[in-house]
Amino acid sequence: MKQDNILLVGAGGQIGSVLTEALRTVHGADHVIATDLRPLENQSGPSEVLDALNGAALEELVKKWRVNQIYHLAAILSATGEKDPMWAWNINMTSLFNVLEVARQRSLNKVYYPSSIAVFGREAAHLNTPQYEVLIPETVYGISKVAGENWANYYYRRYGLDVRSLRYPGIIGYQSLPGGGTTDYAVDIYHYAVRNQPFECFLRADTALPMLYMADAIRGTIELMEAPANRLSVRTSYNLAGMTFTPEEIAASIRKEVPDFKISYKPDFRQAIADSWPASIDDSAARHDWGWKPEYDLDAMTRDMLLHLSSD
Numbered sequence: 001m002k003q004d005n006i007l008l009v010g011a012g013g014q015i016g017s018v019l020t021e022a023l024r025t026v027h028g029a030d031h032v033i034a035t036d037l038r039p040l041e042n043q044s045g046p047s048e049v050l051d052a053l054n055g056a057a058l059e060e061l062v063k064k065w066r067v068n069q070i071y072h073l074a075a076i077l078s079a080t081g082e083k084d085p086m087w088a089w090n091i092n093m094t095s096l097f098n099v100l101e102v103a104r105q106r107s108l109n110k111v112y113y114p115s116s117i118a119v120f121g122r123e124a125a126h127l128n129t130p131q132y133e134v135l136i137p138e139t140v141y142g143i144s145k146v147a148g149e150n151w152a153n154y155y156y157r158r159y160g161l162d163v164r165s166l167r168y169p170g171i172i173g174y175q176s177l178p179g180g181g182t183t184d185y186a187v188d189i190y191h192y193a194v195r196n197q198p199f200e201c202f203l204r205a206d207t208a209l210p211m212l213y214m215a216d217a218i219r220g221t222i223e224l225m226e227a228p229a230n231r232l233s234v235r236t237s238y239n240l241a242g243m244t245f246t247p248e249e250i251a252a253s254i255r256k257e258v259p260d261f262k263i264s265y266k267p268d269f270r271q272a273i274a275d276s277w278p279a280s281i282d283d284s285a286a287r288h289d290w291g292w293k294p295e296y297d298l299d300a301m302t303r304d305m306l307l308h309l310s311s312d
Contacts, residue, residue, distance in 0.1 A: 010074030012036035052095035071112040072099040078141040080180030085140040092144035115237035118142035129278035138276040149236040165237035173214025174308040198262040205248040208279040212242035213296040227290035241281035242294040253302040
């Protein structure tokens with residue numbers, strides 16, 4: 001069977017940088033082409049500079065590398081997007097349309113489009129939010145992700161394009177610094193802990209949010225993309241869950257390893273965003289359709305985060 005060539009758009013981001021190397025392990029380094037707006041360093045395989053808003057440039061790279069799959073990871077995240085909503089909307093939607101159109105026109109095998117729990121708003125069930133729930137987001141990021149999910153579903157039903165998607169909760173990983181998301185406190189807090197510095201959290205102590213460790217997020221993404229198409233019942237975006245915790249609970253987990261760790265709270269505009277999101281997610285559709293199951297809980301994640309950050 002011919003090996004697919006995979007193009008990652010936005011490979012320099014929090015998820016993209018890790019997913020690139022994971023895909024190279026699975027498919028071979030030469031078959032995974034990483035792209036970003038700026039040159040990527042320390043690459044184990046081919047990379048290119050790409051402005052995702054330039055559809056012609058994207059198509060040229062697809063032709064050059066004989067690409068069969070695209071992972072579209074470029075996006076402006078929730079907190080950053082609220083500072084300039086029209087700019088965020090333009091980047092998030094124009095880049096997606098460029099990917100969908102080149103994939104349709106060139107009959108690519110698969111497209112991956114990440115969504116987010118930001119698609120939910122305060123009208124959605126706060127606990128165990130179901131797969132099919134009302135979507136009234138309160139950020140431009142969430143609005144763009146709802147629109148993107150519906151376009152993915154449209155391209156699947158109208159053109160037969162195999163678009164697959166996951167609604168990520170907050171993603172926590174040691175591989176990169178926070179990227180402008182509302183859940184990013186749960187990444188930043190570990191960096192402070194390993195430096196023995198007190199951490200000031202921009203959310204209330206009792207703010208419960210769904211989270212997922214990076215290792216689980218990457219594994220879940222690849223498992224979805226490798227699942228047989230006839231097993232997939234969701235063509236908007238699958239709910240994906242790992243764990244739920246509050247800033248107070250993550251601080252307590254850290255203190256099991258760093259007893260003197262201190263945290264204080266100074267909620268800002270991101271608190272309103274967090275309050276509009278679910279506290280927990282029902283991911284039973286993903287578990288049923290393609291066998292999703294997270295491996296990390298809070299304490300296991302804390303031990304692994306601190307181990308890797310301490311060794312850097």
